[in-house]
Amino acid sequence: MTAKTRVSIRRCEGYDDNELDEAFVRALHDIGFDSGRFRGARVALKPNLLNASAPDKAVVTNPAFFAAAVRIVKAHGGTPVLVESPAFQSLERVAAKTGYDAIIAAERLEVWDNRSVAVIMNDEARRFKRFEVARPLLEADILFNLPKLKTHAITRLTCAVKNLFGTIPGLAKSRWHMRAGTGDEFPELILDLYGALSAIFSGKRSMLHLVDGIMGMEGDGPGPSGTPRKIGVVLAGTDAVAVDSVAAGLIGLDSANIATISSAAARGLGVGRMEDIEIKGVELLDIAVRDFKVPASRLSSRLRDYVLKMDALRNLWVEKPLPSPDRCTLCYQCRTICPAEAIGTAEDGASVPKYDYTACIRCYCCMEICPEAAIRLEKGKLQRIMDWF
Ligand code: SF4
Ligand code: SF4
Numbered sequence: 001m002t003a004k005t006r007v008s009i010r011r012c013e014g015y016d017d018n019e020l021d022e023a024f025v026r027a028l029h030d031i032g033f034d035s036g037r038f039r040g041a042r043v044a045l046k047p048n049l050l051n052a053s054a055p056d057k058a059v060v061t062n063p064a065f066f067a068a069a070v071r072i073v074k075a076h077g078g079t080p081v082l083v084e085s086p087a088f089q090s091l092e093r094v095a096a097k098t099g100y101d102a103i104i105a106a107e108r109l110e111v112w113d114n115r116s117v118a119v120i121m122n123d124e125a126r127r128f129k130r131f132e133v134a135r136p137l138l139e140a141d142i143l144f145n146l147p148k149l150k151t152h153a154i155t156r157l158t159c160a161v162k163n164l165f166g167t168i169p170g171l172a173k174s175r176w177h178m179r180a181g182t183g184d185e186f187p188e189l190i191l192d193l194y195g196a197l198s199a200i201f202s203g204k205r206s207m208l209h210l211v212d213g214i215m216g217m218e219g220d221g222p223g224p225s226g227t228p229r230k231i232g233v234v235l236a237g238t239d240a241v242a243v244d245s246v247a248a249g250l251i252g253l254d255s256a257n258i259a260t261i262s263s264a265a266a267r268g269l270g271v272g273r274m275e276d277i278e279i280k281g282v283e284l285l286d287i288a289v290r291d292f293k294v295p296a297s298r299l300s301s302r303l304r305d306y307v308l309k310m311d312a313l314r315n316l317w318v319e320k321p322l323p324s325p326d327r328c329t330l331c332y333q334c335r336t337i338c339p340a341e342a343i344g345t346a347e348d349g350a351s352v353p354k355y356d357y358t359a360c361i362r363c364y365c366c367m368e369i370c371p372e373a374a375i376r377l378e379k380g381k382l383q384r385i386m387d388w389f
Contacts, residue, residue, distance in 0.1 A: 002358055003273040004278035007237040007246045011282055012214050013327035015064035020234075024072050030280035033208060037142065038078030044140035048148045048163050048212075049084045050223060051369050052097035057214045058228035063099040063146045066213040069146055070107050077164065078142070080107070083134045085169045086112040086371045088337050111230070112136050114169040122196035126267070128180070131196055133167040141202050145240065149213040149231060151221035151245050151295050153319070153364045153377060154182050154300060158222045158246045160209040160240035161194050161260045167224050168193070171337065177363035178339035183305030186363075187259035192365065195269055212233035213250070218293040220377050223368035231289055241270025244278045249274060249284055251292040254384045279333045311358055319377035320360065321367050323352035327374035334366035334375065 008030030012023040028035055047061035047069075057064050073080045082104065091111065095101040102109060118135040122128070137143065147163035155162055165173060181190040201207040213233040218225040231250065237243040241264040245255040255261040255272055265272030274284075275384045307313045323334070328351060335353055337345040342359035343366060345353060352374075367375040379387070 002166045003007075003359055004276055005237070005242045006048070006280055007235060007239075007241045007242050008280045009157060009246065009250075009282045009284065009287060010234045010236075011232055011287065012234045013232050015062050017068065020064060020068035021071065023234045024068055024106060024264065027234050029378070030148055031236050033236075033238065035072065035076045037206070038073050041074045041078045041141035042139055043078045043080050043144050044083045044134070044137055045073070045080050045144045045146060046083050046163060046166060046186055047146040048166065049091070049094050049098060049100065051084050051086055052089050052094045052371065055217070055223055056368060058148065058150070058217045058226070060094075060098050060152060060350070061146045061177055062214065063103055065214070066100065066146060067103045069144060069210065070103065070109065070387035074107070075142065075244035079110070080110065081110045081136050081140065083112045084166055085112070086135070087173055087365065089168065097300050106335060110136075120200060120218055122199065122244065124195055125192040127153055127185060128192040131168065131193050132172065132200065133193075133197075136171070137167060137197070137200065143197065143206075145207060145209040146219070147209070149211050149221060149235070149251070150217035151226060151293075153295055153367065154219060154258050155188055155190070156258050156295050157244060157248050157251075157253055157260070160237075160243040161264065162190055164194055165190055165242070169198070170239045174337050174339040174363070174365045176363065181305060181308070182361055182363050184259070186270065187263055190260050191264050191269060195266065198269060207238060207240065208236050209235075209240050211247060212242060215245065218249070218251070220295070220367070221230065222368060225367050225376055227293070229289070229292065233287060239270045241272055245272050245274060245277060246273060246279065247311050250288050251294060252288065252290065253294050256261055257277045262293070281358045308362060311315050315357055315379040316382040318362050319379050319383070320353060320357050321355070321364060321375045322378040323370075324374045324376065325351040325356070327372045328352045329372055329374075331371065333369055333371065337365045337369050339363060339365065
């Protein structure tokens with residue numbers, strides 16, 4: 001009988017250093033990861049630093065969580081390197097707002113300059129073979145992934161697999177949205193990238209995933225429009241697909257409906273079925289959050305692709321991003337990031353930018369980066385009618 005893939009769930013109620021250190025040690029022990037492997041290793045730490053928001057908004061991997069990962073790497077003689085490139089703002093600005101700047105300074109951390117990229121290939125890719133990613137990954141022995149457990153308007157869940165999209169520099173990520181679309185192809189893009197990274201971090205090199213599920217995000221995630229929600233756990237594993245499957249179970253999502261899990265498992269990129277995963281630490285049922293607000297999605301990604309191509313159906317069936325005059329400061333960050341050039345200058349007297357919903361591809365990049373949480377998802381008329389029934 002082959003051994004099951006292990007995923008650890010450990011309770012962690014807050015971001016106290018001692019509690020984090022203990023949870024990390026227990027979680028790594030649960031999955032059989034020998035921390036001695038950090039000795040002499042270059043370790044690329046990949047948190048989620050989506051944008052410049054205060055840690056209590058639960059948009060970013062909490063800085064205390066990141067600091068604990070730095071500590072455990074250094075305590076075992078490894079060299080941590082911060083690998084992250086926010087979608088829009090500079091890393092310096094995001095680090096200053098999130099509190100990462102103090103950790104970078106205190107630990108004298110090496111930080112990826114996102115102009116330094118390297119090409120990696122995925123010969124087994126379904127759609128996209130070639131990616132430009134952070135160059136330090138090529139020199140790293142371990143990719144230590146530190147995602148935040150959040151909902152996501154397109155993929156429904158963003159956790160270990162999706163967090164690795166951040167190894168692509170800044171605005172190039174929104175251009176990928178334009179290339180891949182937001183239905184079937186977007187999860188395949190994420191998995192083609194994950195496959196390329198998995199090929200690099202195999203053999204003597206490895207990937208390790210430790211999830212900040214202490215304060216997660218529910219509702220309209222993954223940006224400031226989502227709502228922080230206490231979950232109180234740290235998850236760990238070496239298989240990102242299995243980790244995500246457990247994360248989905250924790251918040252009441254069926255992994256069969258999350259393409260970055262189900263399609264990954266079908267491709268052999270990881271284990272997606274709960275019955276093939278051995279959970280260590282705490283029982284899933286003992287800690288699952290039963291009323292977690294997950295994104296309501298009535299369309300499969302294939303149907304979504306179809307509907308988005310039809311002008312008459314798009315606004316009826318797919319949520320559109322709607323800026324609020326009460327919150328918008330007309331900073332136009334949304335216009336800069338929009339890959340479809342669907343956002344224009346506010347018309348005379350208007351206090352929000354002008355949106356062209358026929359050009360909008362529903363990637364929700366604008367919502368993710370809006371610093372004022374001014375953009376919410378407005379359901380289409382048919383969706384509202386279905387909700388009513
Ligand atoms: S909607 Fe948000 S990102 Fe866009 S202009 Fe207004 S405040 Fe800025
Ligand atoms: S308007 Fe927003 S959701 Fe639509 S394409 Fe632009 S960034 Fe994406």
